[in-house]
Amino acid sequence: MIIEGYDSGGWFDEIFDAGGRPRPEAQLLLDIIHSQPEGEFERLQETANAALVNLGITFNVYSDGAGVERVLPFDILPRVVRDDEWDHIERGLKQRIYALNLFLQDVYNDAKILRAGVVPEELVLSAPSYREACRGLTPPQGIWCHITGTDLVRDKDGAFYVLEDNLRCPSGVSYVLENRRLMKQTFPDLFASSLVRSVDDYPSKLLDLLSFISPRPDHRRAAVLTPGVYNSAYFEHSYLAQQMGIELVEGRDLIVIDDAAHMRTTRGLERVDVLYRRIDDDFLDPLTFNPDSMLGVPGLMRAYKSGNLGLVNAPGTGVADDKVIYAFVPQIIRYYLGEEPILDNVPTYLCWREDDMAYVLEHMSELVVKPANESGGYGLLVGPQATSEELDDFRGRVKHNPRNYVAQPTLALSRAPVIVGDHLEGRHVDLRPYILYGRDLYVLPGGLTRVALKKGSLVVNSSQGGGSKDTWVVSARGPQC
C-alpha cells in the first residue's frame, strides 16, 4: 500500500495532520499498513468485500426498482477519533438529546417554550412532522426520542458540528456492528493489542431500553416492526431483531384487539408490549395517519394512547428534527437546561425569515439548500456544484414555499484516506453516533463513518454512492498496550 505522496489537499484530514504526519492516535494503524507485505492490504480489502456479499449485508435501492440489493461499500481503513475529542462529543450529544426530549414533551403538552416565544409557535405547528394526534400525550417513562442518530461533521477548523438530529428512525447502526466484526476478522492482532472502545454492547443496551419502557411491568415482550423485506434498511431490522433475540414483525403480523397489540402466531394471538418500529409515523396506523398505508396496523395509535403499548421512537418526534426547528436547538438547550450548547450547530439560514431569504437567493451558489422535512440526502442542492438551471429551479422552490427550506454554508467537510487501487486518496466523511435514551443516556462509542466515495463529492448518503468505515475511539496516546 503506497502511503507516500498522499495529499490531504488542504482539507482537515482525520488521519494525517497538516504537515502530512500521522496523528498520534493513528500511528499504530499506519505502522500496520507499513508492515503488510506488498499487495496484502488490497487483498484484505477484497476479502472484506467478498464477506459482505456472502453475508448478504445489503441495503435496497429504491430508484432501481424493488428488490435490488446493494452492498454498502466498506473501506477497511478505519477512521480514528481521539478519546478526549470523543468525550466532548458524548457530553454534547447527551445534553442535546436530553433537551430535545424535554422540548418534545413540552411542545405536545404545556407548550411553555412556544408561549415564551423561544421557538416560534407558527414554525412548530406548520411542521409537516408535527402530530396533532400526540397532543396531551406522555409516553411511557416520559421518553420520546429513545434512539437518535445524530449527524456530525468536522469543518476545516477541526471542530465537530451537528448537521442533523435524526430523531425518527435513524438507520445504520447495524453497519457499525457488522463493520467492527469484519475488522476484527481482518485485523485480529490489532484488536488484541489496541484500546479501541467496544461497540458490542449495543444490542443489549437496546433490549434493556425496550423492556424499560414496557407499560406492563411483568410482561416485557418487544418486537421490531419493519415495513418489509424491500425496505432499504431491511437488513438492519432483521439484524437488530436477531441480535436482541426478539421477533421481527410486519404490519400484517399484528392486530389490535381491546386496545392492545397482538402478534399472529402458530398458536394464536400473543400480546406485544413494545414495538421498536422502523415505519415512519405516516404509515404507522391508517386509522390515525395516512389512511392508504398498507404497512401499518389499524388501531396501533389507540393501543399506544391507551397506555398498552410502548413505541420506539414515540410518534411525533419528527417535529424536533425538522430542519427549521433544528436551527433553534441552541435556544432550546439554553431554555430548558440553562446551559450553553456543548456542540455547535452549523449556521443555518431560514428562508422563512425575510432577511435570510434575501441572503439565500443572492448567495445560493455558495450554499447548501435543504428541504426542511426530507432525509437521506434527497432533494438538496449543493450550490457550488449546481448548474445555473438548477439554481434557478431552487430559487423558484424556495420563493414558493419559504417555510420548507433552509440553507447552510457549504462546509469544508473533513476527509479521510480510502483505498483506491494500490494507493490512498482522501474522501469526505461525516460521523453518525447513536444515542440510546432509556434508563439513562448511552452513546455508542464511535458510530458510523460515512464516506463520499465519489472523488470530490460531499454527499455521504448510502443512497447516493456513499460507503462506510469503521470508527475507532482510541486513546490520545495511540492504540497500544
Add this chain to the structure above:
Amino acid sequence: MLSRVAEAIYWMARYIERAENTARYIDVSLNMTLDAPIAFSDQWQPLVSITGNLDGFQARYRTADRDNVIQFLALDRENPSSIVSCLSKARENARSIREAISSETWEQVNRYYLLVSSPAAARRVRENPASFFADVKLYSQLIAGVSDATTSHDEAWNFMRLGRLLERADNTSRLLDVKYYLLLPSVEEVGGAVDDMEWSILLRSATALVMYRRKFGQISPEQVVEFLLLDTEFPRSILFCLLNAEESLHAITGTPPGSYRNGVERRLGQLRSELAYAQVHDIISQGLHEYLDGFQRLLNGIGEAISETFFGMQQLNGAMAGAGGPTSDVLSGDQSQRGAGWHRGYAGDLRQ
C-alpha cells in the same frame, strides 16, 4: 412463533430440498445416458414432465435434448421449479426471517444462491454438470447440517424439518417415478441385466446404493422399491420421511404421539400408517406409478392442511392482512398459491 415466520421457514426448507432433488433427477439421467448401452431416444422429456412444467418447457424450447432440459431444470429463471428459481425463493424467504434463523444458516443459504445465480454457474453446467450438481446437493445438505448444529431444536427448527421431510418424501416418490418413465418401452423386461444397472444408478442418485447393499446385497427391483419407499432407517426413504415429519409435527403441536387434534395430524398419521403396514409386493402388483401418484395426492393434501392450520392466521384479518406489506404479492402470494395450486399443477402434469 409468528405464522408468517413459520410459513417462510417451512418454505425455505422445502425450496432448498427441492433444489437438491432436482439436481438428483438430472444426475440420475446423466448417469443413465453415460452408462446405458441402449440409447433412450426420449429420456429427457419425461424428466421435464416429472418436475412439473412441460407446457412451460415446450413454449420456449424446441427439442427436449440434454442441454435444453438441463438448462431448463437448473438455470432457467422462467421455470418456477428450476434450481435457481428454488434458491431465489429460498433466499427471499430466508431473508424475510433472517432474525429467526442462525447467522450461519443465513450465510449458507445466501452463498448457495450466489453459487447457482452467478455467471460462472452457466459455464459449469455446460462444461462439468456432474461437479455443479454435486455442489448443489452438497449445499442443501450443508444447510440442513448447519441449521441442526447452530439453531435450537425448537418450533422454528421443527417447521424447517417438517418442510424438508415432506418435500423429500414427495421428491423420492418422483425419483422412483423417473425409473417408471424411463422403462416405459420395456416394462416386460423388468429384471433384466440392463434393468439391474439402472436400478443401481437410481439408488446411487438417492445416495442409497451402499446402504441398500448393506441391507439387501443383490439388486432386485422389488427390494429397491421397498428400500426407497418403506425403509424406516434410510433418511431418504419415504416412510422414514413421514415418520420424522410426524415427530416434528407433534413437537410443534404438543399432541401426544398416536393421537391427533387437527387435520394435519390426522392426515399425516393416516398416510404414515398406510405405508407402515404396506407390502411392497402389493404395491408393485397394483402398479408403482399409480401408487406413487395416489401417494403424491395425499401428500399434497397434507401440505394444504399445514397451510390452513398453521399459516392461516395470516388471513384472519381479511383484506388488511391480505394486503400486507409490499412483500405480500411476492412472498406469501407465491407460496399460498403454491400450497394449493402449484402442487396440483405438479401432480396434474404428471398425468399428461
